[in-house]
Amino acid sequence: MELRLRDKVAVVAAASQGLGRAIAEELAAEGARVAICARTVAKLEAAAEEIRRRTGAEVLAQPADVRHATDVERFVNAAAERWGTVHIAVANAGGPPAKEFLATTADDWEQAVALNLMSAVHLARAVLPPMRRQRWGRLIFLPSVAVKQPIEGLLLSNAVRSGVAGLAKSLANECAPDNVLVNVVCPGYTRTERLEELMATMAAQRGASRDDIVCGWTEQIPLGRLGEPRELAALVAFLASERASYITGTAIAVDGGWVRSLF
Ligand SMILES: NC(=O)c1ccc[n+]([C@@H]2O[C@H](COP(=O)([O-])OP(=O)(O)OC[C@H]3O[C@@H](n4cnc5c(N)ncnc54)[C@H](OP(=O)(O)O)[C@@H]3O)[C@@H](O)[C@H]2O)c1
Known part of the structure; x- marks a missing residue:
C-alpha cells in the first residue's frame, strides 16, 4: 500500500528508543521528514543518525523534556522552521513507575500527570494551529491499553492515561471541520x-x-x-497517512488480543 508520506513533516515525541523510535523510523522509511525529541542528548543524536542511515530521510534531533510546555514548543518550532510546517504529530512519553496505591506519593501523582497527560496537552497546543490552518493534520496519541482495561501493577498509568483518551476524543470532534484527524493507538505488552x-x-x-x-x-x-515495536509503528504510519482519511476519534489496541472487552 502506498502511504504517500513523501514530503510530509512529522514530529515524534520521546523517540530515542522503544515505541517512539520505531514510529520515527517507520515514518522516515515511508518518506516523511521526521523530528524526534528526548532528554538524553547523546542517545537522541545516535537514534537520529541511525534512522538517517537506514532510511535516507531527513531527521532532526531536538532535546526536550515533554513535561515542559516551552520545551515542546521549541521542539515543534524547530521542525516547522526547518521544513515550513508540521503535518503529523505523535504524542509519546516515558512511563510512570509501577506502584501500589498506598506506596504512591503526592509527587508521584504530579509527575505522572505531567509526564502522561500534560505532555500530550503541550504537544496538541503546539501542533494544532498549523495543522488547522493548512486544513490537513494527523495527531496520534500513544497512551496504553490501560485506557481500555487497567493493567495489574500499573495504577498510576491506569489512572492518568484515561485523560488522554478523553482529550483525544474531544479534539477529534473539535478539529474534524479542519480535516485534522485525531486518534489513539494503545500499546499492549511490547x-x-x-x-x-x-x-x-x-x-x-x-x-x-x-x-x-x-x-x-x-x-x-x-x-x-x-509485541514488537515495528508492529505498532506500522499502524501509526497508516493512521498518519492519506489512506486513513476517514478515521478519527477512535482508539485502536495493538496488543495481540490482550484486551478482553468487545472493543
Ligand atoms: N512497551 C510497552 O509494552 C508499553 C505498553 C503500554 C504503554 N507503554 C507506554 O508507551 C510509552 C513508550 O514506551 P516505551 O516502551 O517505548 O518506553 P521506553 O523504552 O522507556 O522509551 C521511552 C522514550 O521516551 C523518552 N522520554 C522519557 N521521558 C521523557 C521526557 N520527560 N521527555 C522527553 N522524552 C522522554 C526516553 O528518552 P530519555 O529518557 O532520554 O528522555 C525514550 O526515548 C510509555 O509511556 C510507556 O509507558 C509502553
Missing part, C-alpha cells in the same frame, strides 16, 4: 527497554524470576507472545 525495566521491577516486587513475569504476561495474550 518488547522495549521500558518493558525490560518493568520486568525487573515486578520480578523484585514479587520475588519471582523475569521469565515468570513474562510467562504471566504472555499467558494473558491470545497471540501468546510480546
Whole structure:
C-alpha cells in the first residue's frame, strides 16, 4: 500500500528508543521528514543518525523534556522552521513507575500527570494551529491499553492515561471541520527497554524470576507472545497517512488480543 508520506513533516515525541523510535523510523522509511525529541542528548543524536542511515530521510534531533510546555514548543518550532510546517504529530512519553496505591506519593501523582497527560496537552497546543490552518493534520496519541482495561501493577498509568483518551476524543470532534484527524493507538505488552525495566521491577516486587513475569504476561495474550515495536509503528504510519482519511476519534489496541472487552 502506498502511504504517500513523501514530503510530509512529522514530529515524534520521546523517540530515542522503544515505541517512539520505531514510529520515527517507520515514518522516515515511508518518506516523511521526521523530528524526534528526548532528554538524553547523546542517545537522541545516535537514534537520529541511525534512522538517517537506514532510511535516507531527513531527521532532526531536538532535546526536550515533554513535561515542559516551552520545551515542546521549541521542539515543534524547530521542525516547522526547518521544513515550513508540521503535518503529523505523535504524542509519546516515558512511563510512570509501577506502584501500589498506598506506596504512591503526592509527587508521584504530579509527575505522572505531567509526564502522561500534560505532555500530550503541550504537544496538541503546539501542533494544532498549523495543522488547522493548512486544513490537513494527523495527531496520534500513544497512551496504553490501560485506557481500555487497567493493567495489574500499573495504577498510576491506569489512572492518568484515561485523560488522554478523553482529550483525544474531544479534539477529534473539535478539529474534524479542519480535516485534522485525531486518534489513539494503545500499546499492549511490547518488547522495549521500558518493558525490560518493568520486568525487573515486578520480578523484585514479587520475588519471582523475569521469565515468570513474562510467562504471566504472555499467558494473558491470545497471540501468546510480546509485541514488537515495528508492529505498532506500522499502524501509526497508516493512521498518519492519506489512506486513513476517514478515521478519527477512535482508539485502536495493538496488543495481540490482550484486551478482553468487545472493543
Ligand atoms: N512497551 C510497552 O509494552 C508499553 C505498553 C503500554 C504503554 N507503554 C507506554 O508507551 C510509552 C513508550 O514506551 P516505551 O516502551 O517505548 O518506553 P521506553 O523504552 O522507556 O522509551 C521511552 C522514550 O521516551 C523518552 N522520554 C522519557 N521521558 C521523557 C521526557 N520527560 N521527555 C522527553 N522524552 C522522554 C526516553 O528518552 P530519555 O529518557 O532520554 O528522555 C525514550 O526515548 C510509555 O509511556 C510507556 O509507558 C509502553
